[in-house]
Amino acid sequence: MISREVDLAPECESCAALCCVVFAFDKSGSFGIDKAACEVCPNLDEHDRCRIFDKRSELGFGGCVAYDCHGAGQRVTREVFKGKHWRNEPALKERMGEALSIMRRIHELLLLLASARRFPLSIEERQRLDDLEDLLNPEAEWTEKTLQNYPIAEVTGQVNAFLRSLRRHAGPSSTVRT
Numbered sequence: 243m244i245s246r247e248v249d250l251a252p253e254c255e256s257c258a259a260l261c262c263v264v265f266a267f268d269k270s271g272s273f274g275i276d277k278a279a280c281e282v283c284p285n286l287d288e289h290d291r292c293r294i295f296d297k298r299s300e301l302g303f304g305g306c307v308a309y310d311c312h313g314a315g316q317r318v319t320r321e322v323f324k325g326k327h328w329r330n331e332p333a334l335k336e337r338m339g340e341a342l343s344i345m346r347r348i349h350e351l352l353l354l355l356a357s358a359r360r361f362p363l364s365i366e367e368r369q370r371l372d373d374l375e376d377l378l379n380p381e382a383e384w385t386e387k388t389l390q391n392y393p394i395a396e397v398t399g400q401v402n403a404f405l406r407s408l409r410r411h412a413g414p415s416s417t418v419r420t
């Protein structure tokens with residue numbers, strides 16, 4: 243069981259529109275403009291809504307449609323930054339971006355482990371899965387510091403090794419970059 247309830251689905255209303263601000267885009271088939279990291283996308287309105295939301299693909303922003311933070315955006319906004327907003331403190335953009343990049347990887351790993359839970363696991367495998375979830379979801383709330391110090395590459399390696407060990411259940415397993 244995940245030790246603390248975690249929402250792995252995005253809830254944009256509870257997020258400070260982080261994905262529309264903190265990431266850099268290159269004008270390409272996925273994004274209609276060049277945008278530097280921490281520059282506010284010109285399509286974002288003052289209420290943190292996308293002005294072209296229903297037409298993003300049509301207008302060349304298919305990358306926005308494809309992106310999924312797996313619930314990391316709202317968690318960084320609410321849990322790590324306690325509801326603060328970069329509009330009131332512009333210096334937060336960079337800090338929130340750094341936190342989001344780690345939190346998203348953590349949520350991606352939790353999502354993979356949640357999928358693995360559907361397999362008919364042995365008692366040992368279930369225990370290992372629980373242990374990995376605990377590593378990714380400690381009891382204490384995340385802070386900027388705990389995210390900065392989190393050994394994400396090492397934990398990603400452990401999750402990948404565990405998923406590879408389950409290949410007999412699903413054929414080729416999905417793993418993520420370390």
Ligand code: SF4
Nearest residue numbers: 262283285286292306
């Ligand atoms: S186009 Fe819309 S969804 Fe994409 S980054 Fe800009 S404001 Fe956000």
